[in-house]
Amino acid sequence: DKIFTFIRHNQMINQKIVLITSGGTTVPLESRTVRYIDNFSIGTRGSTSAEYFLGLGYAVVFLHRRGSLQPYNRNFQHKNFLELFTTNDADDGDVKIKSEFKGLLGMCFAKYHLHVENKTLLNVEFTTLSDYLYLLKVTSEFLNECMESAMLYLAAAVSDFYIPFVDMPQHKIQSSSGPLHLSLQIVPKFLKPLTSKILPRAFVVSFKLETDPSLLLQKCHKALDTYNHQVVIGNILENRKREVVVVTKDSE
Amino acid sequence: DKIFTFIRHNQMINQKIVLITSGGTTVPLESRTVRYIDNFSIGTRGSTSAEYFLGLGYAVVFLHRRGSLQPYNRNFQHKNFLELFTTNDADDGDVKIKSEFKGLLGMCFAKYHLHVENKTLLNVEFTTLSDYLYLLKVTSEFLNECMESAMLYLAAAVSDFYIPFVDMPQHKIQSSSGPLHLSLQIVPKFLKPLTSKILPRAFVVSFKLETDPSLLLQKCHKALDTYNHQVVIGNILENRKREVVVVTKDSE
Numbered sequence: 001d002k003i004f005t006f007i008r009h010n011q012m013i014n015q016k017i018v019l020i021t022s023g024g025t026t027v028p029l030e031s032r033t034v035r036y037i038d039n040f041s042i043g044t045r046g047s048t049s050a051e052y053f054l055g056l057g058y059a060v061v062f063l064h065r066r067g068s069l070q071p072y073n074r075n076f077q078h079k080n081f082l083e084l085f086t087t088n089d090a091d092d093g094d095v096k097i098k099s100e101f102k103g104l105l106g107m108c109f110a111k112y113h114l115h116v117e118n119k120t121l122l123n124v125e126f127t128t129l130s131d132y133l134y135l136l137k138v139t140s141e142f143l144n145e146c147m148e149s150a151m152l153y154l155a156a157a158v159s160d161f162y163i164p165f166v167d168m169p170q171h172k173i174q175s176s177s178g179p180l181h182l183s184l185q186i187v188p189k190f191l192k193p194l195t196s197k198i199l200p201r202a203f204v205v206s207f208k209l210e211t212d213p214s215l216l217l218q219k220c221h222k223a224l225d226t227y228n229h230q231v232v233i234g235n236i237l238e239n240r241k242r243e244v245v246v247v248t249k250d251s252e
Numbered sequence: 253d254k255i256f257t258f259i260r261h262n263q264m265i266n267q268k269i270v271l272i273t274s275g276g277t278t279v280p281l282e283s284r285t286v287r288y289i290d291n292f293s294i295g296t297r298g299s300t301s302a303e304y305f306l307g308l309g310y311a312v313v314f315l316h317r318r319g320s321l322q323p324y325n326r327n328f329q330h331k332n333f334l335e336l337f338t339t340n341d342a343d344d345g346d347v348k349i350k351s352e353f354k355g356l357l358g359m360c361f362a363k364y365h366l367h368v369e370n371k372t373l374l375n376v377e378f379t380t381l382s383d384y385l386y387l388l389k390v391t392s393e394f395l396n397e398c399m400e401s402a403m404l405y406l407a408a409a410v411s412d413f414y415i416p417f418v419d420m421p422q423h424k425i426q427s428s429s430g431p432l433h434l435s436l437q438i439v440p441k442f443l444k445p446l447t448s449k450i451l452p453r454a455f456v457v458s459f460k461l462e463t464d465p466s467l468l469l470q471k472c473h474k475a476l477d478t479y480n481h482q483v484v485i486g487n488i489l490e491n492r493k494r495e496v497v498v499v500t501k502d503s504e
Contacts, residue, residue: 029289032463032489034409037281038290066330067319073334078318080375081333082325082364088348093358096346106345112334123332157286160427171463172489175412180436186427211284211423237284237424 003061003135006122007142010059015120016149018058019139021156022046023065025129029182031168036128037184041157043068044241045207049155050121054111058151059120061143063135065156066125072112075104129159133190140198150202152194157209162187195229204229211237220247255313255387258374259394262311267372268401270310271391273408274298275317277381281434283420288380289436293409295320296493297459301407302373306363310403311372313395315387317408318377324364327356381411385442392451402454404446409461414439447481456481463489472499 010017024041043064050060050071064070069077076084084105085095097105115121124139126132143150161184173180195204208223210216213236220234224247234245262269276293295316302312302323316322321329328336336357337347349357367373376391378384395402413436425432447456460475462468465488472486476499486497 026290030463034461034463034489035289035291037287038278039287070332073332076333080322080325080364081328081336082361084333085361087362087365088346093362094340094348094354095358095361096340102346106347109334109337109347110339110345112332113339160425161432172461173412174467175438179438180413180434182432182434182436184432184434186431209286209424211282211286215426237286 003122003124003139004142006059006061006119007139007146009119011146011149014149015059016057016151017061017143017146018053018151018153019061019063019136019143020046020050020053020153021063021132021136021158022050023068024157025065025132025159026127027129027159027162027184028168029163030172031165031170032172034172037159037161039157039159041065041068043070043155044074046153046155047071047074049153051111053153054115054120059122060115061122061124061139063124063126063132063139063156066127070123071115071121072108075108076101129162129187132156132158136190136194137198140194140202143202144199147201148203150199152199152202152204154191154204154206158187158190160187161185189226191223191227191229195227203231205231205233208232208234209237209240210234217245217247220245224249255374255376255391256394258311258313258371259391259398261371263398263401266401267311268309268403269313269395269398270305270403270405271313271315271388271395272298272302272305272405273315273384273388274302275320276409277317277384277411278379279381279411279414279436280420281415282424283417283422284424286424289411289413291409291411293317293320295322295407296326298405298407299323299326301405303363305405306367306372311374312367313374313376313391315376315378315384315391315408318379322375323367323373324360327360328353381414381439384408384410388442388446389450392446392454395454396451399453400455402451404451404454404456406443406456406458410439410442412439413437441478443475443479443481447479455483457483457485460484460486461489461492462486469497469499472497476501 023043024039026036026038029035047069088096216234220232223232232247275295276291278288278290281287299321338350340348468486472484475484484499
């Protein structure tokens with residue numbers, strides 16, 4: 001499929017390649033899904049990082065939550081896109097970029113199309129946790145062919161809890177039956193098989209998000225010990241856009 | 253504020269006016285919110301209906317979930333908007349609409365800007381259940397001034413369950429502490445005060461979504477009896493885009 005073709009193309013020309021995951025995964029609460037648990041991530045870090053990696057000459061597989069921020073559209077996604085344009089001078093029913101957005105949007109537009117045409121950027125979408133895990137696994141298997149030129153940059157906010165399919169109510173939960181009690185199971189850790197079996201030679205960067213600063217460092221070190229990969233970047237919800245801690249094997 | 257100004261303007265010129273709600277509300281699971289419960293609604297019905305109301309000469313307050321479909325952008329929101337355009341012939345860093353989208357997007361663009369400039373369309377955003385309830389209440393209070401020219405069209409998918417603020421954990425729930433048990437309370441019904449006190453003379457249309465066909469009709473009739481409003485439109489998740497049941501006071 002298109003992921004395989006993209007990776008194979010970049011492998012043939014010896015391009016460094018990074019799989020970036022971004023945005024949050026959902027877990028359904030009902031098997032004919034009306035409701036689900038989500039998290040606040042909109043993909044700021046993943047989409048911004050993707051632009052940096054592209055600037056550094058990497059090919060990027062951008063595995064992101066449907067509708068979350070993507071490289072080069074991230075500055076404009078919060079707006080109704082119809083607001084970015086105005087009627088053009090020819091008045092032929094076509095549009096032009098509003099003057100206040102011209103510089104940034106024109107540049108983003110050009111870079112986006114350049115990277116897509118050069119096959120250095122591939123956007124792939126997920127929504128649910130199971131979509132995400134499936135796509136992460138198959139992409140990692142393809143990437144393993146690239147050996148040391150492959151990087152994994154796991155910025156997605158992956159659900160920690162889910163309701164197993166057998167425990168799910170089939171129909172919409174009725175509010176007339178009183179308060180709702182939910183029991184969620186812990187999602188099996190997928191990073192262990194990824195770093196030890198599927199992609200053992202890649203450079204792997206994972207992220208930890210906490211709200212309690214007293215837990216952060218210890219959780220970063222624990223992740224590095226457990227998964228034996230290269231870098232954990234830890235951040236606290238409130239100041240995550242200004243400050244991170246970077247924990248590497250050498251710093252242990 | 254802008255909602256008041258918009259409604260007052262349309263009231264002065266005796267414009268019929270409808271408040272359309274659209275998209276899903278979220279309920280946080282943690283007070284420093286990382287996780288929340290959401291529902292699948294992306295606002296197809298609300299945004300499509302808004303275009304019909306605008307076509308019929310109504311002024312529309314479109315109260316929608318941030319990022320969900322809006323009138324005139326709804327056919328394009330699922331795409332990265334950078335994909336809708338190509339470089340223009342002048343090659344001056346500006347863009348033009350790709351030929352395959354030219355007809356529909358050009359028309360939507362023109363209609364959107366016409367309605368915004370004519371003050372017949374106002375987009376207002378919510379995310380959480382409490383944002384939604386607050387905005388619905390204040391907008392309805394303004395609308396009550398319009399007497400019988402006001403309509404309420406409640407297409408949003410509002411959460412049925414929430415976690416009261418006092419019951420919420422402050423910090424991110426830790427997956428190391430084992431399976432997660434959540435207890436959610438039923439959201440108080442807001443339609444009763446709306447139809448009986450806040451907006452007693454407006455024409456009110458509400459919606460019911462179920463997954464079990466055997467419950468639908470009875471739940472529609474029950475809603476009409478309870479809230480004593482004008483119309484309930486019932487639909488089943490699987491075929492909601494092709495078929496609805498319409499229950500009115502006369503049909504009781």
